[in-house]
Amino acid sequence: MGVPDMKVSRRAVLSTGGALVVSFALAPSLAGAAARSAGRAADRSLPGSLRSTPMLDAWLRIDAGGITVFTGKAELGQGIKTALIQVAAEELAVQPQAITLVTADTARTPDEGYTAGSLSMEDSGTAIMNAAAQAREIMMRLASERLRQPRGELTAAQGAVIAPGGRRIAYADLVSDRTLHVRAEPRSPLGNPAHRRVMGRSWPRVDVPAKVFGERAFVQDLRLADMVHARVVRPPSYGARLRSVETAPILRLPGVLRVVRNGSYLAVVARREYQAIVAMEALSRSASWEETASLPHQSRLFADLLAWPSRDVPVGRRGRPPSLRRSHAATMLEAEYRRGYLMHGSIGPSCAVALFDHGALTVWTQTQGVYPLRSALAGLIGLPESRVRCIQVEGAGCYGHNGADDAAADAALIAKQVPGRPVRVQWMRADEHKWEPYGPAMLARVRGALDAAGHIAWWQYQVWSNTHSTRPGGARELMPAWYLERPLSPPAPRPLPLPAGGGDRNALPLYRIPSLRVDYRFVPKMPLRVSALRSLGAHFNVFAIESFMDELARAGKLDPVEFRLRHLDDPRALAVIRTAAERFGWRAYRRLAGCGKGFAFARYKNLAAYLAIAVEVSVDRGEPMPRVLRVVAAVDSGEAVNPDGIRNQIEGGIIQAFSWTLLESVKFDRTRITSRDWASYPILRFSAAPRSVEVVVLNRPGQPFLGTGEAAQGPAAGALANALADAAGLKLQDLPLSGDRIKGAMGS
Amino acid sequence: MIRLIVNGRPVEVDDEPSTPLLYVLRDTLELNGAKFGCGLGQCGACTVLVEGAAVFSCVVPVGDLAGQRITTVEGLGTRERPGALQHAFIEEQAAQCGYCTAGMIMRAQGLLERNASPTDEEIRAALEPNLCRCGTHLRIVRAVRRAAEARQRAVASGLSSLGRAG
Known part of the structure; x- marks a missing residue:
C-alpha cells in the first residue's frame, strides 16, 4: 500500500548515485504520444494528474543540484507556483526554498491540459503531493537498506533521511537516474495533516519580487538575441476581407524588415518595437477592407438570444411535475435576468515570441495550455508536433481564454517568414478589446x-x-487562421458537459x-x-x-x-x-x-x-x-x-x-x-x-x-x-x- | 541623440524624438518596469517619474524630455536594498498577476514625493489613473500606506530615507 515493490528498490540500490533524468518519462515524442492517448491510458485509481502521467520522475527530479518539481499548470498570477512548491516541500520534508519548480513546457513537463476551471490544486497539487510522498517513501526504503536500520526508525528532514543517532544520507545520494522512474501507486504514505510544517502557512509568493523590482517577469519582457518586433493589422471587424493594401511605402519606413500578407492576414516586422507600431499604423491606413454587418442590434440582443435556435440540455429534474404542486404554493414568483458580453480585459495585451529555425518552431507564450496550443500550432504551421515546443511564460492576468493563444499563432505565422530570428508580437489595446473571445451574453x-x-x-x-469554451482544440480555433488565403473556419460550437458545465x-x-x-x-x-x-x-x-x-x-x-x-x-x-x-x-x-x-x-x-x-x-x-x-x-x-x-x-x-x-x-x-x-x-x-x-x-x-x-x-x-x-x-x-x-x- | 538621466545614470539614446518614452525605456534601455498596457494614457501600466512627477510614459515623446530625470521601478531599489514601496508591496503581497504593479509603485512614489503621509482617500485618488484587473486594489492601498509609515519612521529616527527617489 503506497510502498514500491522490492524489485524497484533492489534495482535502485544496485545502481550508483546520479541524476534522475526526467526525459525517461517525458521524451518529447513520448510525451506527445502520452498526450494523445491520455484518455485511453488514464488510470482512474491514481490521484490527480497522476492518472494521465503516472511516472514519478515526470513530476520530481532529485540530484546533486537539488530538487526540481515539474507541473503542467501555468502561473497566471493566481500564485500556483508557490502553492505547488509548498505541497512538494511538505511531503518531501524540505524547506520551500530547496525546491525549483518548472511550469508548463511541452519539452519538460507533464501534459495537464489547460490551467483552468480552478483545477490546478486538484489536478497538479494532488499529483505532486502524492508523487512527493511516494518518492520520500522510496528514499526511506533505500536508506533503510543502506543504513541497515528498520524503516520505522528513520525520519526524513531537510533533504535527508536520518537514522537514530544522527547518521544521515542526503536524498541526492540515495537516488540514481532510474530510482523514481516507477509508476505511482494508487495510495501514498501522506504526511499527517495534524503536523503540517509548510502547508497551511501563508508563504510569500515566489513570483512577486521579480515583479516589484522590474526584473524579467513576463513574456513581454523576453529579449532574445536578434529578436525582431511584429505587429498585426487586424481587420476592422469580424469576417472583413482585405481588398487592397500598398506595401511598397511601408517597406521604406525606418527599421521595417518585412510586410507579411497572406490573404486577409496582414502584419509587419521591424527591428524595433516602436518602428513596428508606426509601420503597422501606416499599413492600416493604406488597407482597404470589405466588411459585413454580421452583428445583432445591441438593443435587441436578448430578444434575439431567445429567438435563435437552441438545443436543450436537461440540467436537473426533481420531484413531481409543477402542476401538481402549484395548488400548495402560498406564493409564486417569477423573474428574468440578463447579462451582456463581458471582456477578460487583461491589462497587458497578449504577447508571444516565436522562433522558427531548422524546421522547428519554439514559442514562448502566456497560454493556459501548452500542449493543446502545440497541437493547434503544429496544424497551423504544418509541422509535426514533435517539431513544435511551447514554453509558458507569464503574461498579464488572463482570467480565461483571451488573446494569448491567438498571439502565439501570430508569432508562429510571422516567425515562419523570418526564419532564424525570434519574433515578438504584442497586441495593441484595441486588438485585445475587439478580438479577444468574450464571456457570452x-x-x-x-x-x-x-x-x-x-x-x-x-x-x-x-x-x-x-x-x-472555444479553446483550441486545433488550428481551427486560432483566430488568425480565419483570415489566411486558405482560411480555416472554427468548428461548430458545443456545450461543455455537466456536471461542471458551461x-x-x-x-x-x-x-x-x-x-x-x-x-x-x-x-x-x-x-x-x-x-x-x-x-x-x-x-x-x-x-x-x-x-x-x-x-x-x-x-x-x-x-x-x-x-x-x-x-x-x-x-x-x-x-x-x-x-x-x-x-x-x-x-x-x-x-x-x-x-x-x-x-x-x-x-x-x-x-x-x-x-x-x-x-x-x-x-x-x-x-x-x-x-x-x-x-x-x-x-x-x-x-x-x-x-x-x-x-x-x-x-x-x-x-x-x-x-x-x-x-x-x-x-x-x-x-x-x-x-x-x-x-x-x-x-x-x-x-x-x-x-x-x-x-x-x-x-x-x-x-x-x-x-x-x-x-x-x-x-x-x-x-x-x-x-x-x-x-x-x-x-x-x-x-x-x-x-x-x-x-x-x-x-x- | 537625446540625453536623459535614467535612474540617476546619464544616457544618450538615438530614438526618433517622436518615440514615446515607454519604448525607449523598454526597447533601447532594456528596462522591464514600465509596461505597455494601452498606449493611450488610460491604464497607467507604463507609469514612471519624470522630475519626480508620475507620467504615462506611453504618450510622452522622448524628444520632450532632453536632460530630464526619469525614474522607473528599477531605480527605487534592489532585492538587497529594496525601496520602501517595493518592500511594502512584498510585505502586503500586493500583487496577483503583477503586470500593473510597477506602474502602481511609480504612481505611489509620485504621491509620496509630494505628500509624505497621505490618507487612504488621498492614496485612492492618486492611484485612480492606474488600472488593476486582478482586483488587488485594497492590498495596493495598504502597501502604499505601509510604505508611507515606514518612510515617516525612518525620517523620525534620523535614518536616511528608505525610499530613494532617483
Whole structure:
C-alpha cells in the first residue's frame, strides 16, 4: 500500500548515485504520444494528474543540484507556483526554498491540459503531493537498506533521511537516474495533516519580487538575441476581407524588415518595437477592407438570444411535475435576468515570441495550455508536433481564454517568414478589446413557489447562452487562421458537459427543493466571438439564483441568511454561511439611510469550493455609482495550502466580479465592436473599490483540494445585487447594475 | 541623440524624438518596469517619474524630455536594498498577476514625493489613473500606506530615507 515493490528498490540500490533524468518519462515524442492517448491510458485509481502521467520522475527530479518539481499548470498570477512548491516541500520534508519548480513546457513537463476551471490544486497539487510522498517513501526504503536500520526508525528532514543517532544520507545520494522512474501507486504514505510544517502557512509568493523590482517577469519582457518586433493589422471587424493594401511605402519606413500578407492576414516586422507600431499604423491606413454587418442590434440582443435556435440540455429534474404542486404554493414568483458580453480585459495585451529555425518552431507564450496550443500550432504551421515546443511564460492576468493563444499563432505565422530570428508580437489595446473571445451574453428565466411554511416548494430555471469554451482544440480555433488565403473556419460550437458545465455551470441550485426543473438552452449561433471567462456561466447563474432567493425570502418575510440555511444540509455549506454572517454582523445590522446589506452563497460547480459573502452598500440619489462599504466572505477550498494566497484570490475575484456586475458590457454596432479601449469599456477603478474586504479561510486539513480561483465570481455578483436591492428598494435584473440604471430605477 | 538621466545614470539614446518614452525605456534601455498596457494614457501600466512627477510614459515623446530625470521601478531599489514601496508591496503581497504593479509603485512614489503621509482617500485618488484587473486594489492601498509609515519612521529616527527617489 503506497510502498514500491522490492524489485524497484533492489534495482535502485544496485545502481550508483546520479541524476534522475526526467526525459525517461517525458521524451518529447513520448510525451506527445502520452498526450494523445491520455484518455485511453488514464488510470482512474491514481490521484490527480497522476492518472494521465503516472511516472514519478515526470513530476520530481532529485540530484546533486537539488530538487526540481515539474507541473503542467501555468502561473497566471493566481500564485500556483508557490502553492505547488509548498505541497512538494511538505511531503518531501524540505524547506520551500530547496525546491525549483518548472511550469508548463511541452519539452519538460507533464501534459495537464489547460490551467483552468480552478483545477490546478486538484489536478497538479494532488499529483505532486502524492508523487512527493511516494518518492520520500522510496528514499526511506533505500536508506533503510543502506543504513541497515528498520524503516520505522528513520525520519526524513531537510533533504535527508536520518537514522537514530544522527547518521544521515542526503536524498541526492540515495537516488540514481532510474530510482523514481516507477509508476505511482494508487495510495501514498501522506504526511499527517495534524503536523503540517509548510502547508497551511501563508508563504510569500515566489513570483512577486521579480515583479516589484522590474526584473524579467513576463513574456513581454523576453529579449532574445536578434529578436525582431511584429505587429498585426487586424481587420476592422469580424469576417472583413482585405481588398487592397500598398506595401511598397511601408517597406521604406525606418527599421521595417518585412510586410507579411497572406490573404486577409496582414502584419509587419521591424527591428524595433516602436518602428513596428508606426509601420503597422501606416499599413492600416493604406488597407482597404470589405466588411459585413454580421452583428445583432445591441438593443435587441436578448430578444434575439431567445429567438435563435437552441438545443436543450436537461440540467436537473426533481420531484413531481409543477402542476401538481402549484395548488400548495402560498406564493409564486417569477423573474428574468440578463447579462451582456463581458471582456477578460487583461491589462497587458497578449504577447508571444516565436522562433522558427531548422524546421522547428519554439514559442514562448502566456497560454493556459501548452500542449493543446502545440497541437493547434503544429496544424497551423504544418509541422509535426514533435517539431513544435511551447514554453509558458507569464503574461498579464488572463482570467480565461483571451488573446494569448491567438498571439502565439501570430508569432508562429510571422516567425515562419523570418526564419532564424525570434519574433515578438504584442497586441495593441484595441486588438485585445475587439478580438479577444468574450464571456457570452446570458439570459435566465426563473419561477418559484414558496409553501405556507416558507419553504421553496417548486423551482423552474432556464438559461440561454452560447458555448463557454472555444479553446483550441486545433488550428481551427486560432483566430488568425480565419483570415489566411486558405482560411480555416472554427468548428461548430458545443456545450461543455455537466456536471461542471458551461452556460449551465451552477445553474442547478444547491438548495433543498422538492420539485425542480433546470434546463440549459444552448444557443449555437454566436455572432460575437466568445469563450471561457473566469467561472463561465457560474457568475451569471449564481447572480440569478441568489437574486431570486432574496425575492423568495422577501415574499415570505424571511431573513435571507436564515432562508438559505433552512434549505441546506451540507455542513460545509452551513459553515461558510454562518461564518460570513457572523463576521459581518448580519443579525445585529442597523441600516443607515441609503445603506443596505446583501448576502449570497454558492458551491463552485456544485462540487468545488464553498463561498458565502455579505456586502454592505450605500446608494446616494445624487451619485451614479453606489459605494461598496464592506465585504465579508468565508471560503472553504478544502485543505488550504497558502491561506493568504486564497485570500488574495478571493479578494480579487470579488472586486473583479463587482466590476463586471456594476459596470461592464461589450458595445457593438451592426458591423464592429465599438468597445475598443478603457474609455469605451470602463472597468472598476480605485474610487469604486470597496472600503474593506475581509476573507475568512476555513481550512480543512486532510481534505481534498477544491480550488479557489473562480469561487467568488457568482456569489459576489449576487450579494452586490441583493445589497443594492436592499438599499434602494429595487429589483435589479439586468447587468450591469450601472449607475444610470440604478438612478432610473430609483426614479430620481 | 537625446540625453536623459535614467535612474540617476546619464544616457544618450538615438530614438526618433517622436518615440514615446515607454519604448525607449523598454526597447533601447532594456528596462522591464514600465509596461505597455494601452498606449493611450488610460491604464497607467507604463507609469514612471519624470522630475519626480508620475507620467504615462506611453504618450510622452522622448524628444520632450532632453536632460530630464526619469525614474522607473528599477531605480527605487534592489532585492538587497529594496525601496520602501517595493518592500511594502512584498510585505502586503500586493500583487496577483503583477503586470500593473510597477506602474502602481511609480504612481505611489509620485504621491509620496509630494505628500509624505497621505490618507487612504488621498492614496485612492492618486492611484485612480492606474488600472488593476486582478482586483488587488485594497492590498495596493495598504502597501502604499505601509510604505508611507515606514518612510515617516525612518525620517523620525534620523535614518536616511528608505525610499530613494532617483
